Amino acid sequence: MSVNRKAIRETVLGRRRITFARASLYGFLALAVVSWVYILAGTDSGLGDLFSGRSWSNASSFLRQLLGLEDGLGGGGRPAFFDLSRWGETGKLAYKTLMMSVLAIGLAGLGVLVTFLPAARNVSNGELGGRPSAGMGTLYHALRLFFAFTRAVPELVWAMVIVFFLSPGILPGAIALGLHNYGIVGKLSAEVVENMDPGPARALRSAGAGNMQMLAYGIIPQAMPQFLTYLLYRWEVVIRTTVVVGFVSAGGLGREFRLSLSFFQYTDVALIILWYLILVVAVDLLSAFLRRLVRVP
């Protein structure tokens, strides 16, 4: 049975190609084994800590302090999440965090709107109108490289760099988040144009439409819904990351999270995690609603 299946797959896919997939599997397994050995053999692996009684009692004490069942070093008193004024104060930060995520997605979206057309192969080589030229070809490659680079660098690293230039607040964090998501949405949107049905554009061209008319009636109507859907999906991811970027860019909940943690005010940490979960759920629901609006014809 197994011999048979192998034979069939090799006939269908070709022997050499299957071999690459299998070699990759073995290669990845080898990499995994080496990585785990490297980590577990390291002096700071922490595996021993993970199974030692002392660190579990530390962890459970930490958890009890998070839940306000045990007084920690941060002074006792009422747990922050039973304190209405603390809810109000952190609520303002949650509001800022939401603002930061919207600003990030807005900046990324604006950037993509300006650049996604020349980054599509079928636009740059003149298939969908325009004139092919060396300049367009270079622009295509440059934009694709820029997308790949902005995408490869994580938001937090962008934030570390950008706080060097901008004053603290929601803007540096939003730009950091925006840059990373610009690369992601830019690539996806350019691919939407590349995979688009060329029929309407060709029909417009043969009817004598100019470049601008092709863009307005042939390309944008097809690409726009996909672009907005990607943007809204990324917003759901961005809200989760905004808190983290706030760690360095000093905007919103992230800063408060770090401060509370370093002052051992663990019930505040729990309150911030609560706000964080509220934001995540709210944005997921809102984005689902807006994505439905996108799909309405």
Next chain:
Amino acid sequence: MIWTGTPRTKGLARLFEARRLLSLILVGAFVWSLTGVGWKDGILHTGGGDAIKDFSLALFPPELSPGFLRLALAASWQTVVHAVAGITLAIIVGVPLGIIASGSLGNPGRTRLAVAVGVRFLLAFMRSIHELVWAVLFVAAFGLSSMAVVLAIAIPYAGILGRIYSELLNDVPEGPLDGLRSAGASPTEVLFYGRMPMVLTDLLSYSFYRFECAIRAAAIMSFVGIRGLGFEIQLSLSDLMFSEVWTLLLFLFGLVLLVDYWSTRVRRSLGS
């Protein structure tokens, strides 16, 4: 929601035509978010403009001395090790959880549904907290170690992988499955001989994408103090060695490109 109004609705009704409403909401939201920026105090640091210039010029050329390249290579290796360990653990946990959450394991019934819904909630909780927040919590609870970082990557990634795996398993065409069922296959056999083979390529390709993300996640784990590319970037930034920062950024870029290329090759060899 299906729009049922006539094309000639006027005035207020037109405002709420879906597309207009959507544009209004999106533009409004962006304008609202702009009001959160402290424009009055100036958006640049004093000297921020010069810093941007210094930083940009430092790319030409980046730091390429053999000693620093060795350091960047070692940092990349550390990052890869944490990413690989994290993603393997995430896959090992995510596959069974994803299968259970898809509700295609075992006989249909209330128990199966209840377990599937329970696991879906668990997956949602695991992935709704960012990996770095998990890392901060683990380090606070267990102390700084490689294991804390690996777990911090593995938990949210298992949550994401489990969800995607379960969705893939549920979205297969029913035809081949009916064939198996009519030949007398049990639900579990349908899962392993029907659903699994059909989704294998998508499953692999998504896992590869997550591996790429895990490399980024491992790089930013420097924030809790673990060594790797992010850690070196932080050090070079605080020393104002911008050309070193560029070298490290390019190494990170290289790693991500490498995984991306590998993934494309594997997918092509599997014929998709």
